[in-house]
Amino acid sequence: MVLFSSSMSLVQFLILGMRDIDQALIFSAVCFIASIVGLVIIQRAIERSGRASLIVFSVSTVMALSTISITCFGAIDVWRDYTRGKNMGFKLPC
Numbered sequence: 001m002v003l004f005s006s007s008m009s010l011v012q013f014l015i016l017g018m019r020d021i022d023q024a025l026i027f028s029a030v031c032f033i034a035s036i037v038g039l040v041i042i043q044r045a046i047e048r049s050g051r052a053s054l055i056v057f058s059v060s061t062v063m064a065l066s067t068i069s070i071t072c073f074g075a076i077d078v079w080r081d082y083t084r085g086k087n088m089g090f091k092l093p094c
Helices: 002-015 021-049 052-084
Strands: none
Touching: 002 021, 021 052
């Protein structure tokens, strides 16, 4: 999921013609490494407790809440920019 999100952010940078692609690549690499570290930590916690259900439930709850909050705050920001007439960064693909 993190790899997909990072890749889509990189594609968005490229489509919108933004510079500092190096920074996006660095963020993608850091997110990918952090997801691997998180996966190892979760696996060890499951091995210690022997109860995968509690760990999986807590991680899925955090991810669901994060998805909802990011979507809501993003929608609010987009609506605010749209009503103020700001440049949204979209341009024709050709």
